[in-house]
Amino acid sequence: MKKAVIVILLMLLLTGCWDRLPLRNLNLVDIAGLDVDEKSGDVVLDYVVTKLTGTGQGEGEPHSKTTELRGPSLVEAVGQGAFIEQGPFIAINTGIYLMSEKFASHYPFRELAFLLKAPYTSINTPVIVLEGSVSKFLKSKSDTNKPFAKNLKNFVLLLNTNGIIPNVSMMQLILSHVEPLEDLAIPVLKQSDSEMELDGALLFRQGKNSGAKLSREQIGMWMFLSGKAKGWQKFTGHLPIKDDSGNDIDYGFSVRKGDSKIIIHPESSGLPKVNIEVKLKINVFEIGEEVHILKSDYVNRMESELSSHLQKKAVDTIKTLQKANCDILGIGKQIKAFHPDTWKSLDWRQDFPRMSIEPKFDVQILNADTK
Amino acid sequence: MDQMIHLEKISLNQLVCLVILTQVGVHVLKMPYDESRNAGYDSWLSILIGGLIAQAAIWIIYELGKRYPDRSLPQYISAIVGRPLGFILNFLIAAFFVESSLMVVVSYTDVINRWVLFRTPWIVLIGVSFIIIAYISSSTLRSIATITQTLMLMFLICFAIIFISGMGKGDWRHFLPVGTHGIGAILKDSFPAIWAYSGYELLLFVFPFLKYHKKKDILIAMSVANAFTTLFYVSIAVIVTYNFSESQLKSIPEPMIFILRKFNWPVVQSLDILFMTIWVSMVAVTGYVYLYLSARFLAFVGSKEIRNHTLLVWILTIVCFVVGLWGSDRQWLLRFTSYHDKATGIFTVIVPTLLFLTALVRRKAAGG
Numbered sequence: 001m002k003k004a005v006i007v008i009l010l011m012l013l014l015t016g017c018w019d020r021l022p023l024r025n026l027n028l029v030d031i032a033g034l035d036v037d038e039k040s041g042d043v044v045l046d047y048v049v050t051k052l053t054g055t056g057q058g059e060g061e062p063h064s065k066t067t068e069l070r071g072p073s074l075v076e077a078v079g080q081g082a083f084i085e086q087g088p089f090i091a092i093n094t095g096i097y098l099m100s101e102k103f104a105s106h107y108p109f110r111e112l113a114f115l116l117k118a119p120y121t122s123i124n125t126p127v128i129v130l131e132g133s134v135s136k137f138l139k140s141k142s143d144t145n146k147p148f149a150k151n152l153k154n155f156v157l158l159l160n161t162n163g164i165i166p167n168v169s170m171m172q173l174i175l176s177h178v179e180p181l182e183d184l185a186i187p188v189l190k191q192s193d194s195e196m197e198l199d200g201a202l203l204f205r206q207g208k209n210s211g212a213k214l215s216r217e218q219i220g221m222w223m224f225l226s227g228k229a230k231g232w233q234k235f236t237g238h239l240p241i242k243d244d245s246g247n248d249i250d251y252g253f254s255v256r257k258g259d260s261k262i263i264i265h266p267e268s269s270g271l272p273k274v275n276i277e278v279k280l281k282i283n284v285f286e287i288g289e290e291v292h293i294l295k296s297d298y299v300n301r302m303e304s305e306l307s308s309h310l311q312k313k314a315v316d317t318i319k320t321l322q323k324a325n326c327d328i329l330g331i332g333k334q335i336k337a338f339h340p341d342t343w344k345s346l347d348w349r350q351d352f353p354r355m356s357i358e359p360k361f362d363v364q365i366l367n368a369d370t371k
Numbered sequence: 372m373d374q375m376i377h378l379e380k381i382s383l384n385q386l387v388c389l390v391i392l393t394q395v396g397v398h399v400l401k402m403p404y405d406e407s408r409n410a411g412y413d414s415w416l417s418i419l420i421g422g423l424i425a426q427a428a429i430w431i432i433y434e435l436g437k438r439y440p441d442r443s444l445p446q447y448i449s450a451i452v453g454r455p456l457g458f459i460l461n462f463l464i465a466a467f468f469v470e471s472s473l474m475v476v477v478s479y480t481d482v483i484n485r486w487v488l489f490r491t492p493w494i495v496l497i498g499v500s501f502i503i504i505a506y507i508s509s510s511t512l513r514s515i516a517t518i519t520q521t522l523m524l525m526f527l528i529c530f531a532i533i534f535i536s537g538m539g540k541g542d543w544r545h546f547l548p549v550g551t552h553g554i555g556a557i558l559k560d561s562f563p564a565i566w567a568y569s570g571y572e573l574l575l576f577v578f579p580f581l582k583y584h585k586k587k588d589i590l591i592a593m594s595v596a597n598a599f600t601t602l603f604y605v606s607i608a609v610i611v612t613y614n615f616s617e618s619q620l621k622s623i624p625e626p627m628i629f630i631l632r633k634f635n636w637p638v639v640q641s642l643d644i645l646f647m648t649i650w651v652s653m654v655a656v657t658g659y660v661y662l663y664l665s666a667r668f669l670a671f672v673g674s675k676e677i678r679n680h681t682l683l684v685w686i687l688t689i690v691c692f693v694v695g696l697w698g699s700d701r702q703w704l705l706r707f708t709s710y711h712d713k714a715t716g717i718f719t720v721i722v723p724t725l726l727f728l729t730a731l732v733r734r735k736a737a738g739g
Contacts, residue, residue: 018490093640113622116629119486120641124633171629175619182616330544337547 030149034099035134045077094122095153100134105209126167131190177207203326212324221317227260249288257281274357299368307361314359383592385516390596392656393570403608405563409556415608421564422601436578444575445671468665477698479654493699505688508663509681536634537610
């Protein structure tokens with residue numbers, strides 16, 4: 001009896017006294033919007049919080065509410081959260097950081113470093129750039145009842161899992177400014193009609209916006225070159241040659257297996273030469289043949305056509321990267337790791353744009369039908 | 372008391388658990404920050420070397436204990452260095468152990484206070500920790516060993532959590548080229564690693580209370596424990612280096628916390644907080660083992676053994692609690708840490724070595 005009383009009394013202690021956070025006071029943030037106000041230059045921080053209403057009937061209706069905070073810097077904007085109606089605004093579990101292009105190009109990311117030290121902040125959350133004004137976009141969306149925040153979150157995660165473009169987390173972005181070899185490409189979304197779509201990727205050099213952008217096609221090339229292309233993504237286009245009856249040859253394929261290898265050839269004088277060997281094993285579902293039986297010699301011809309076609313596009317992409325001085329392919333890392341002596345003789349930021357980088361594609365079509 | 376402890380011997384299995392869990396503590400969260408100041412991405416080599424140095428110290432302690440297999444260090448110390456010096460050394464070693472216990476509790480409370488419980492007053496955190504630790508260390512060595520054996524399961528869970536969250540996005544090229552920082556830098560950084568390995572010195576006390584067939588088995592058990600800890604530390608260094616490059620590591624003093632926060636799983640939010648909560652039990656082991664040892668050494672400071680172990684433990688706890696109240700000031704804590712590191716080097720490596728050499732010389736003199 002005595003023991004039971006003690007146990008029951010002890011249970012009162014287990015509830016916690018100082019640090020309990022009642023669920024109703026927490027804000028599970030779907031989107032944290034980061035923007036810069038055009039007129040005042042203030043940082044505008046929008047939290048989109050979705051709550052369920054009317055849960056008495058069925059599963060309830062999701063209702064997104066946007067809370068806007070402003071301040072001369074992001075920390076100060078966050079600080080304003082203490083004074084608002086629901087306040088103190090305890091934001092946890094952020095789904096996406098959505099920043100405007102203006103914010104991405106003007107705001108120094110090392111000032112975001114406080115996020116790393118703040119407990120309960122989500123630092124593994126993907127960062128996305130949105131074309132246009134984020135605060136206007138969120139305002140226009142939050143009045144509608146559609147669960148847009150959830151959809152957007154899903155869309156961003158799917159881009160990553162389907163191998164279309166890798167996500168960049170807030171932690172990666174913040175830490176990239178101290179690491180000269182950690183250049184990033186952050187996905188850019190834009191609004192078309194009422195849907196969101198991937199527009200390209202903004203190139204970041206050591207945590208700073210380089211201003212250059214990869215197009216959707218170039219993102220695909222980047223995925224090939226870094227050996228990450230796989231999954232559900234379908235690559236389509238047309239070859240620069242005509243078939244027997246004078247029609248364009250369209251192609252469509254998905255990658256079963258994609259490998260890439262960066263090979264460095266150090267030169268006794270001058271910059272090292274870089275080759276990137278890409279091996280693609282693909283399944284084609286369209287390659288210009290009208291009858292859907294792929295013969296071996298036709299397949300061989302198309303393999304080499306496709307290789308040289310993709311190679312040309314890859315050269316283009318590499319040029320864009322070199323022009324932006326943004327090494328997202330990890331060539332610097334490769335030289336530093338495997339050719340330390342060559343690395344010592346280089347001035348990376350000076351030399352990367354001038355280096356000779358040649359891609360070499362080897363495409364193999366897996367689904368040939370007959371010999 | 373003496374007789375009671377003699378009756379309650381602990382198995383070598385329990386010894387292994389005791390040593391491993393006393394070795395691992397708060398430092399895991401910081402690893403390999405201190406070890407990469409000079410050695411950079413070669414820090415895993417420094418940590419490996421630290422493990423080898425610890426192994427050497429274990430061998431010395433074993434050789435020392437082998438000479439007096441039925442007594443523990445506080446009892447035979449006077450036979451080596453003479454009475455007054457023996458008492459002084461006993462007192463100093465007791466002071467070092469109680470300081471270690473205080474250190475580990477205060478540094479972990481600091482971690483908890485910064486990442487999990489922000490609003491809970493410092494005095495409450497410190498108080499609750501010390502009450503738990505004191506309660507356990509006031510019991511017999513056998514009970515302590517049994518509790519520790521049970522907590523081993525928690526440790527394995529933590530090991531799994533670290534591995535799960537450490538994999539994923541990373542780059543093996545962060546390790547290359549191996550060894551470019553030079554052997555000097557790597558050796559220099561193996562010193563902070565030695566401090567992380569401390570815990571094996573409990574053999575100084577527990578030697579006569581072990582169940583064994585051959586004396587050699589003790590050395591084997593100790594080596595197994597140390598090898599396991601080395602493996603654990605090196606894998607942490609490898610995981611951290613896989614995730615962060617050298618220049619990134621410079622700006623994150625607690626890399627393990629960031630790696631734990633990286634993990635994204637819809638079922639469990641904030642794996643870091645879950646980990647830190649489970650890890651409390653690992654830190655508690657280090658705390659209560661040291662507190663126990665301190666009380667046992669203190670019991671032999673006078674010419675007559677003080678038999679009331681529980682009383683000694685609680686007196687030491689009150690002292691720790693009062694001093695620990697200053698720990699909320701991080702500046703103080705950092706100064707304390709640097710002092711503690713030096714003390715650890717002296718008491719876990721230098722003192723046993725000197726004692727061993729003295730015993731060797733004496734034996735020779737007596738024999739010759």
